[in-house]
Amino acid sequence: MKSFKETIINAFLMSFFSFFSLSTVVLVKNITSYQIKNIKEKEKNIFIKQVIPKSMYNTFDKKFFFVKNKLLGDKKKHSLWLLFKAKKAKAAIVESIAPDGYSGSISILVAAYFNGKIIGVRVLSHKETPGIGDKIEISISNWITKFKNMNVVDLKDKKFLLKKYGGEIEQFTGATITPQSVTNAIKRTVVFIKRLPLIFSL
CATH class of the missing domain: 1.20.5 (Single alpha-helices involved in coiled-coils or other helix-helix interfaces)
Structure with missing residues (x-):
């Protein structure tokens, strides 16, 4: 017992x-x-x-949403901020994915007006090769800043190709997959932003 x-x-x-x-x-x-x-x-x-410029950040009202769209690179929910001035939506900031990076997905943040003009872009996270593909980082090079003020017409806009393919985007020495992947994602994201007035009836 x-x-x-x-x-x-x-x-x-x-x-x-x-x-x-x-x-x-x-x-x-x-x-x-x-x-x-x-x-x-x-x-x-x-x-x-x-x-976005400091003046814009301080003076524009921001409304946050979660959105899903194939133009944003995957089937997950992505962060979206609509920027309002005098109660009228003027632009948007969208978190997006470049799914076809050299070493995996690359997360980016894109700000643009609804007419397709890019305000700014930054890379949030990536796993690209140090010394080659990591030039997409603002802390490594100013490559990502070159998209500012560029205008996206549509998904076939040839400006958003690397120069070696007939476009206007600089590539990196020894790397083409990473910059083209990010460039494609930026173009798709801006096209999505251009469609937001229809989606939200702004």
Whole structure:
């Protein structure tokens, strides 16, 4: 009988400590995930201030939405900020994906007016090759700033090809896939922004 009781007690203790350990792991994971999400949101806000002028950031009202559209690179929900002046929507900032980067998906942030004129672009995250493909980062080179004030006509706009393919976009030494992938994503995203007045009846 004593052996049976000991077995029950041991089983209870093992179950308790297993449950406690699992709960601790889940709690730590949730806390870590929350912190990572907060850090990413703070970084995103920093980039938002970079893709639009300071005067625009301070004087335009911003409304946030989640949107899904194939032009944004995947089937996930993407962040969208509509920018209003005097209660009228003037432009938008959209988080988008270049799914065909050399080393995987590249996350970007694009700001543009509804007529297709680009206000600014920044890369949020990527896994491109250091020293080659990472020139898409503003901290590495000013390549991404060259899109400012360019105008996207439609999805067939040939300006948004690398110069070696007859377009106006500079490539990197030793890299063509990364810059063309980002360029294509920017073009698609701006086309999406141009369609927003119809989607939202602005």
